[in-house]
Amino acid sequence: MAVKSPCIDVCAFDGKTKLCVGCFRTLEETRGWKNMADHRRHLVINDRFRRQAKIQCE
Secondary structure (H helix, E strand, O other): OOOOOOOOOOOOEEEOOEOOOOOOOOOHHHHHHOOOOOOHHHHHHHHHHHHHHHHHHH
């Protein structure tokens, strides 16, 4: 079973961090999600809290 996308339909990117403020992925990660290996998807999802903190600190 494929790893589900973390997208919550709030596609807006933070100007400083370049991360989506909805799912905390980069534009490249968002675009490449369908072709990304499950291992890489897990890494992106597991990094969510660090990325969220980065946006909140900026």
